[in-house]
Amino acid sequence: MSKLRLNPAERAREFLKEWSIPRQLRGEDPKSSAAQSHGSRQLRPRLEDADKVGTSICPYCAVGCSQLVYVRSGKVIHIEGDPRSPINQGTLCPKGAATFGWLTSETRLTKVRYRAPHSDHWEEKPLEWAMDRIAQLVKRTRDESFVHALPGDGPVVNHTLALAELGGATLDNEENYLIKKLFGGGLGAVWIENQARV
Numbered sequence: 001m002s003k004l005r006l007n008p009a010e011r012a013r014e015f016l017k018e019w020s021i022p023r024q025l026r027g028e029d030p031k032s033s034a035a036q037s038h039g040s041r042q043l044r045p046r047l048e049d050a051d052k053v054g055t056s057i058c059p060y061c062a063v064g065c066s067q068l069v070y071v072r073s074g075k076v077i078h079i080e081g082d083p084r085s086p087i088n089q090g091t092l093c094p095k096g097a098a099t100f101g102w103l104t105s106e107t108r109l110t111k112v113r114y115r116a117p118h119s120d121h122w123e124e125k126p127l128e129w130a131m132d133r134i135a136q137l138v139k140r141t142r143d144e145s146f147v148h149a150l151p152g153d154g155p156v157v158n159h160t161l162a163l164a165e166l167g168g169a170t171l172d173n174e175e176n177y178l179i180k181k182l183f184g185g186g187l188g189a190v191w192i193e194n195q196a197r198v
């Protein structure tokens, strides 16, 4: 058919087709992919290659936003808000949204610095070493300071006044519950606090 016999809409469509210009014209199916450029058609979802997705909780504050953690070949490739969570419904504040950045940052600290008693210099130690050291000191302090009953015919107290716990805003309800069980019922500490009020 001669182009001259086409109406304006048909002529426009012919022109766009001829020059491969992606454009969605009036009257086309709203779900049409006519406006997709060649470049758009080649794009793939950035998480398509993830072989695993796990659920986690943002480590920053006690709001406890849920996160989806995408993994490929054992490496985290992306972290985003979990839309199934009634708390954040898929959203994350700027701090939570930066979780992937600090998790994979080259400057992230993975060791501790330790200065031994009476020493004049710091030593670098692995994190596992620090955890063991803390556990040993807690056990030793509790053993040395535990009081079964107050002097005289005082009441049974089963406590230690030599240990205290101060929680931070990153702790959510579940973690605070476990900490209270460990320090209160488990170790006998009576000074248990949290600097956050939720």
Ligand code: SF4
Pocket (backbone or CB within 6 Å): 058, 059, 060, 061, 062, 063, 064, 065, 088, 091, 092, 093, 094, 095, 096, 097
């Ligand atoms: S820091 Fe932001 S994203 Fe993380 S738990 Fe708190 S409000 Fe949610």
